[in-house]
Amino acid sequence: MSQQLAGKRVAIVVTDGFAQDELAQPKQALEEAGAVAEIVSPNREKVKGWKYTDWGTEFKVDKQVAKADPNSYDALMLPGGEMNPDHLRIDKTTIQFIQSFVRSGKPIAAICHGPLTLIEANAVKGRRLTSYPSLQTDLRNAGAEWVDQEVVTDRGLVTSRKPGDIPAFNRKMIEEFAEGKHESHPESGISR
Numbered sequence: 001m002s003q004q005l006a007g008k009r010v011a012i013v014v015t016d017g018f019a020q021d022e023l024a025q026p027k028q029a030l031e032e033a034g035a036v037a038e039i040v041s042p043n044r045e046k047v048k049g050w051k052y053t054d055w056g057t058e059f060k061v062d063k064q065v066a067k068a069d070p071n072s073y074d075a076l077m078l079p080g081g082e083m084n085p086d087h088l089r090i091d092k093t094t095i096q097f098i099q100s101f102v103r104s105g106k107p108i109a110a111i112c113h114g115p116l117t118l119i120e121a122n123a124v125k126g127r128r129l130t131s132y133p134s135l136q137t138d139l140r141n142a143g144a145e146w147v148d149q150e151v152v153t154d155r156g157l158v159t160s161r162k163p164g165d166i167p168a169f170n171r172k173m174i175e176e177f178a179e180g181k182h183e184s185h186p187e188s189g190i191s192r
Helices: 020-032 083-088 092-104 115-120 133-141 163-179
Strands: 009-013 036-041 046-051 054-060 075-078 108-111 151-154 157-160
Touching: 009 020, 009 092, 020 036, 020 046, 020 054, 020 075, 020 108, 020 163, 075 092, 075 115, 075 163, 083 115, 092 108, 092 115, 108 115, 108 163, 115 133, 151 163, 157 163
Parallel strands: 009 036, 009 075, 075 108, 108 157
Antiparallel strands: 046 054, 151 157
């Protein structure tokens, strides 16, 4: 097993209602590649996944977002699910946490509905990405170039459309996270 991410720490930001496969499978891939992958959430102790049509498994929260230091992480992963990013994008502390990764140029991976939080964090303007198809108008309105592809990479930002894309998403996420920081994105509207 390759240890491409040995010594790297990854924040996985979620709240209740995340797509369970979009957290569990990438988290496992990150850990198998040697990373420490921590669940960071506005919730204090646990988050509950959504498994297709009903509630899924509970996962332990490693760090509450209000107490998490973005400087202690090398990369950020944003699972989807319809409820999860919709709740996260109205949480100012979570958006500030995400913005710190955008400002610093640290790699970010988002799948399915995960890019909704990137819109709120002013991180998509001038970027090429994909998402669940229902978000394409939102992303275009926020200044992104939306494309319908399995996985898209743009200067350290990795995006995929749906759970079926997870194998390609995981491979590209690990590759980008191993590369590390990229130039911070000048069109994000976020100053350093």
